[in-house]
Amino acid sequence: MLMTESTCSLCPLRGRPVPGYSEQPDPELIIIGEAPGREEKEQGRPFVGPAGKLLRGLLAEAGWDPARVHFTNRVWCFPERDFLDSAIITCPKHYLMPELASLSRVRVVVTVGKVSSSLFFPGLTMKQMEGKARVCRTSFDKDVRIYLATYHPAHVLRGNRSARERILATLIRARGLLSWFS
Numbered sequence: 001m002l003m004t005e006s007t008c009s010l011c012p013l014r015g016r017p018v019p020g021y022s023e024q025p026d027p028e029l030i031i032i033g034e035a036p037g038r039e040e041k042e043q044g045r046p047f048v049g050p051a052g053k054l055l056r057g058l059l060a061e062a063g064w065d066p067a068r069v070h071f072t073n074r075v076w077c078f079p080e081r082d083f084l085d086s087a088i089i090t091c092p093k094h095y096l097m098p099e100l101a102s103l104s105r106v107r108v109v110v111t112v113g114k115v116s117s118s119l120f121f122p123g124l125t126m127k128q129m130e131g132k133a134r135v136c137r138t139s140f141d142k143d144v145r146i147y148l149a150t151y152h153p154a155h156v157l158r159g160n161r162s163a164r165e166r167i168l169a170t171l172i173r174a175r176g177l178l179s180w181f182s
């Protein structure tokens, strides 16, 4: 999907959406984060800031080719104003869900952080969701997918050392689950 130059007015954030992106047209994995940071907002691409770079390194360590990973977020605008609660509800209906439907061939999805994971593991705390895998077909999926939840790489940058190992373990597990669909 191409970067858009126009702003969106579907929720009070009224920002310039940062669409999902993969370097190659045939991704094997989808990563869903929370919302773009400042660097992502400036470049118009998700997961290009420090947390994204860390995550790309962990993906490579787990055996994924980061160029074949589609990166996206639950909320597509930088949450610079106090309207994140509204955006969390509105944004995925208009952007993330149609995006996931358009990527129906990608059968493994990893959600990083509480905001994105709670969309697929409702009612659970981050501690309860972390490391969990769920095989399901949501209303916007054409077929079943495996969803796995883990911490956001920003936790590692904030000094949570165990988060690095937990994220890596989930990415390795996700890699192993690819064979279910091959």
Ligand code: SF4
Binding pocket: 008, 009, 010, 011, 012, 013, 014, 015, 016, 017, 075, 076, 077, 087, 090, 091, 094, 095
């Ligand atoms: S967060 Fe989503 S719904 Fe809200 S303005 Fe941005 S793109 Fe539109």
